[in-house]
Amino acid sequence: MAGEVSGRRTRPARTGRMARVRRWWGRALGSEGHERSTVLLIAKGTLAATIAWVISYHLLHAQSPAFAPFSAVLIMQVTVYQSLLQSSRYVGAVVAGVAVQAALGFLVGPDVPAFALVALVALTIGRWPGLGSQGSQVATAAFFAFSTYVSATSALDKITQLGQIILLVLIGCGIGVLVNVTVLPPLRYRSAEHGIRTLAHALCDLVSDIYPALRERGLDEERTGRWRARAEQTGELVTQARTGLRMARESLHYNPRRLFRRGRAHTYFEGYAAVLEALERTLRQVAALTRSLDKWSADEDRYRYGAFLASYADFLESLSWITRVFADLDEDRLGEQTSQLHQLADEAQNYRRGLAEQAERDDLPLTDPGRPYGVLVIEAARLMEEFQYTCDVLQHHVER
Template sequence: MAGEGAGQRTEAAARGWPDRVRQWWLRARGTAGYERYTLLQVLKSTLAATLAWVVSYYLLDSPSPAFAPFSAVLIMQVTVYQSLLQSLRYLGAVAVGVAMVAALGFLSGPDLLTFVLVALAGLTIGRWPALGAQGPQVSTAAFFAFSTYASATSATDKVTQLGQIILLVLIGCTIGVVVNVTVAPPMRYRSAEYGIRSLSTALDDLVSDMYPALRDGELDEERLRQWHRRAEQTGGLITQAKDGFNTAQESLYFNPRRLLRRYRGKHSFEGYGAVLAALERSLYQVSSLTRSLHEWHEEEGSRYDDGAFLRGYADFLESVSKIAEVLGELDEDSLGEQARQLCRLADEARERCRRVSDGASRAGLPLADPARPYGVLVVEATRLMEEFQHCCDVLQRYADQDA
């Protein structure tokens, strides 16, 4: 029976794969997401490899034509800038490896001791930081070059074939860069938006759980511990968002698409960078806020003795949630309207923050007592308000510039 069940599952999976392929294809055609990017990279790499093969095999009649298409595909990076940088590093690594083989080979001949020296030198030089990720290509190129050198029959053939390796790599890198620059060069500016959206959504989800419980006074131990744990776990999201922003900014370098009218004046990433930094600080402030709530609740006999303060604070966090919700839908094409909406919400949040501070003072709460949470809550509310007001001002300024 178990074998029959496994067979049925396999058959069902086999019947379902055409539907999955069709859905993948529809997503690639319909939206500018992961599927379309993957398809585009495959097609561009295929084109670059084919052109490099035609040049190396048919035009140059090289005995080792595979070096060219391999090099062309290797440097098809996510951004034009990375393609240029990695192609220079790769070409330098190959040149060093080949030159090392030529020098050692002509000095001591293609014997085992020479290969040991080539391997030792290549693996050592490959750790040079200037070569970056292409460091291992020094030893790889050296091994291929040594094989070519050892099989050549004359000194002239040895020099010619070693020089041809560098020429083929140069051809492959050049074709790869040209294809990446001229055929739909990757413009990853949306990565900056995705980073802001991910942090905003995490903030919105957390704060949206907090303010109803604060309003109703439902602050049990388990809930407070979960809030604090969730706030502390946003570090990974922050790192990913920063990486996405860096990729988006890097995709502009040497990219001809930035010259098109559609992109003019719209990709000064200072605005998005400032918003991302503000969201990062906001998440740290919320983490401090949740830690204060949790630590106070853990103390024996602790009580939140001012329900009006907590209700006012809940109102403020509700405003924060609305701001985070708008930032979680940030879209450059709608930036003007979203910036105006954020400014309206920021004004509302500022008024509620003022009520929190004034209410705490009127109630005579111990704001200066480090053992009580009220002072920390008021301070973090003020800081959160400043961060979101900054987001509003920055986005409004860049929206006005792009109008």
């Protein structure tokens, strides 16, 4: 009985894991994304390491052949630019470490005080900012070089082995960079789109929560406080979007695949950067709107000026349709989407004008600093300006 119960418990768990594995591979094979990037990086790293091992072990018969495949995998970065940058820093760190060992080894000898001095100098050099994240490799190379130096039997053998370390590192880095450049070098166009989509989704969700509450006049303090908190917590999304855009631009440097997209990449990235900045400003305007709503505590005003709130809800709903398009931004459909955005922006402008006319009909106390109406009307105008500018910027860069 216990075995049957145990079997029933473990079988669904295994089935669930297998289903997740199948979904993961389905995403990797079916579309661009993190899963496919992971598979490609592993495959390219395996290829580079294997080639480096064959050259270092079977052709050069090196005494420490692992240096070559280790170096090849270490600098197999996501972008070609990063591979070149990190490989140059890594080679510089290794050369510095080996040079420190060579100089101090021949001057001081292979004793413990010499090792301590090598460690001191190598760790100090590794702090140089120019080496970046590869600074620790100075000490690593120096320690391996010291081990090789101690085991060598003659001065010529010592020099040969130390030089071979540098040669193997150069071979590994060269193979790693060559594989990354020639075997599906990564382009990160979608990283820029993904960041804008995520930011637009957050904006769409927030606006879509606000306008039904305005229509229903459900502006309690708890709800407006949540809106304000959500609007003020979008800084991390902005940072992620900027990182995605930076990676997308960086992936073009020294990438041969950019030749097939000549004349498009620079224009699109300029447009995406402008859209990102505009969305960031729009989020700040929405945050200001939520602060104004959060300060509104006069219940009787909401019922007295219900028509104004309904007009404001219509205006925000029209903006939510614009954010939905940005949340589905796609390079392959930008022409169609910019036309759609232009039409939606015109509709939103009409709703914004209707809101201003409703405020005049209701004779709202727009100049009363104790009431939110004047601020809300101003925020609506500013929001519309930012949304219109965002749509115009994207259309301008698509038409270039």
